[in-house]
Amino acid sequence: MPKGVPLTVPDDGLTTRQRRNAPVLGVHTGDGKGKSTAAFGMAMRAWNAGMDVAVFQFVKSAKWRVGEETALRALGEVHVTTGAGGPVSWFKMGSGWSWLRANDSDGDDHAEAARAGWREIARRLAEQEHDFYVLDEFTYPLDWGWVDVDEVVETLRGRPGRQHVIITGRRAPAQLIEAADLVTEMVKVRHPMDAGRKGQKGIEW
Amino acid sequence: MPKGVPLTVPDDGLTTRQRRNAPVLGVHTGDGKGKSTAAFGMAMRAWNAGMDVAVFQFVKSAKWRVGEETALRALGEVHVTTGAGGPVSWFKMGSGWSWLRANDSDGDDHAEAARAGWREIARRLAEQEHDFYVLDEFTYPLDWGWVDVDEVVETLRGRPGRQHVIITGRRAPAQLIEAADLVTEMVKVRHPMDAGRKGQKGIEW
Numbered sequence: 001m002p003k004g005v006p007l008t009v010p011d012d013g014l015t016t017r018q019r020r021n022a023p024v025l026g027v028h029t030g031d032g033k034g035k036s037t038a039a040f041g042m043a044m045r046a047w048n049a050g051m052d053v054a055v056f057q058f059v060k061s062a063k064w065r066v067g068e069e070t071a072l073r074a075l076g077e078v079h080v081t082t083g084a085g086g087p088v089s090w091f092k093m094g095s096g097w098s099w100l101r102a103n104d105s106d107g108d109d110h111a112e113a114a115r116a117g118w119r120e121i122a123r124r125l126a127e128q129e130h131d132f133y134v135l136d137e138f139t140y141p142l143d144w145g146w147v148d149v150d151e152v153v154e155t156l157r158g159r160p161g162r163q164h165v166i167i168t169g170r171r172a173p174a175q176l177i178e179a180a181d182l183v184t185e186m187v188k189v190r191h192p193m194d195a196g197r198k199g200q201k202g203i204e205w
Numbered sequence: 206m207p208k209g210v211p212l213t214v215p216d217d218g219l220t221t222r223q224r225r226n227a228p229v230l231g232v233h234t235g236d237g238k239g240k241s242t243a244a245f246g247m248a249m250r251a252w253n254a255g256m257d258v259a260v261f262q263f264v265k266s267a268k269w270r271v272g273e274e275t276a277l278r279a280l281g282e283v284h285v286t287t288g289a290g291g292p293v294s295w296f297k298m299g300s301g302w303s304w305l306r307a308n309d310s311d312g313d314d315h316a317e318a319a320r321a322g323w324r325e326i327a328r329r330l331a332e333q334e335h336d337f338y339v340l341d342e343f344t345y346p347l348d349w350g351w352v353d354v355d356e357v358v359e360t361l362r363g364r365p366g367r368q369h370v371i372i373t374g375r376r377a378p379a380q381l382i383e384a385a386d387l388v389t390e391m392v393k394v395r396h397p398m399d400a401g402r403k404g405q406k407g408i409e410w
Contacts (some may be wrong), residue, residue: 024408032389034243036235037250041242043410044249045272049407067250074283074290075276084279132407164408183394184237192389202254202337203229203247203369 022164025180029139029172032186039134039166040068046164047075047085051131054089056121057139058114058169067202086131093117114141118152127160132164139169142176149173228367230385234344234377237391244339244371245273252280252290253368256336259294261326263319264342264374272407291336298322319346323357330364337369344374347381354378 016115026042028035043053055072057065069090076088091097093113097120118141124130141147154164166178177183206224233240248258260277262270274295281293296302298318302325323346329335346352358380361370373383382388 024405027394028239029394030392032391033387034239034246034389034391037246038239038243038391039246040249041239041244041246041273044245044276045242045270046407048272048275051407067253068246070253070343071249071280071290075228075279078279078283085276177394180395182238184239185394186237186239186243187235187390187392188388189232189234189382189390200229202251204258 022181023115023159024164024166024182025156026061026164026166026182027177027180027182028166028168028186029170029177030185030187031170032188034186035168035170036065036073036078036134036136037068038184038186039136039168042064042149042166043072043088043132043134044075046132047072047079048090048101051164052087052089052129053132053134054124054130055091055134055136056117056138057090057136058117059140060093060110063134063139081094082110086102089130091117111141111146114146122155125155125163125165128161128163130163133166135165135167137169138167139172142173143169149175152176153179227386228364229369229371229387230345230361231369231371231387231389232377232385233331233373233381233389233391234375234382235390235392236375237393239391240373240375241270241339241341242273243269243389243391244328244341244373245277245373248277248298248337248339249280251337252277252293254370255291257292257294257334258337258339259329259335260296260339260341261343262295262297262341263322265298265315266343270341281352284335294335295362296322315345316351317348317350323352327360328369330360333366333368335368338371340370340372342374343372343383344381347378348376354380357381358384 027039043055046053053072055069072088073090075085079085079087089091093110097113097116121133121135125133142149142152157179166173172183233243245260248260251258258277258281260274277293278295280290284290284292298315302318302322326338326340330338347354347357362384364370377388
């Protein structure tokens with residue numbers, strides 16, 4: 001898509017440059033495909049812009065997102081060896097929350113694991129550790145009441161510097177949508193599983 | 206998303222394995238963000254699965270998709286140097302249709318350039334040159350009548366082997382949607398440009 005021209009110029013006291021450089025809070029929601037995939041595509045762009053990219057995967061799954069993880073980690077390795085792009089970090093919920101000490105194990109308590117993930121993200125945001133955050137499937141612990149939506153929105157609104165955050169998942173809470181700059185709803189029109197197909201490597205994961 | 210369980214098992218005479226391995230024709234359409242970005246995210250997955258990935262960009266743009274192109278080309282280079290993943294090819298319309306001979310220049314005739322691109326894609330599909338094709342913004346030359354929709358649909362339906370094709374862009378023609386296995390509509394809920402922001406590197410391109 002070509003670089004857009006704003007429809008209106010807001011009366012917000014900011015210069016064009018200040019608005020342009022404003023950090024983005026994005027939400028990809030809806031029942032269709034592509035919510036996470038588009039977020040990882042954005043992470044590729046952010047990598048290319050030299051940003052420090054961090055992915056946090058909520059919701060345990062047998063398949064996780066091995067394709068995207070392997071590809072983005074490979075890009076992180078390209079950064080380490082050649083200096084191109086930016087660094088990439090990838091954290092999976094539970095045992096993958098690698099900052100936890102061994103005796104902090106969150107075991108099978110998924111609600112506590114989700115809260116531990118959010119606490120760490122909030123700490124990193126406060127310390128501006130990364131430039132581009134993907135909070136993959138983070139809407140679910142919000143929807144299930146495991147993590148407090150109002151606290152998340154307050155932390156995101158008040159985050160310092162220029163940190164971009166993309167949150168994916170179905171049923172994004174209204175307060176989060178209200179706070180976001182960029183909201184896209186992915187709507188399912190047709191899906192192979194409707195025709196009795198199962199997922200396949202390289203397409204579904 | 207976890208690997209899904211089909212809702213119904215169709216009476217199509219295929220085994221589960223045959224259905225699972227069926228090549229996918231995907232369409233990302235709608236006015237929202239993420240159509241191309243999700244396609245490039247899928248390309249990362251395909252790369253990780255060792256597929257031969259080819260991107261064809263229709264519609265000239267000052268910015269193209271430099272972030273995604275650089276990142277996917279870097280992954281292609283990882284394949285060349287380490288054997289991980291698969292090869293990546295990237296073609297831009299016009300001068301970027303590198304298979305054209307110098308005296309075949311399609312100059313400023315965008316309709317002819319689009320047709321030349323489609324002819325080449327049809328040839329590659331017939332010869333099974335790649336495993337995963339992204340036809341980025343290909344809906345526009347279809348919508349504008351530059352490339353014949355019925356011929357495209359017939360070629361895609363009859364493509365041999367196991368070649369996945371993802372087509373992006375607004376206003377996907379009805380015949381294409383009808384022929385597709387996977388159709389997602391990206392719906393704009395809110396976009397920073399609504400608030401008078403211009404695009405920024407690493408986010409918009």
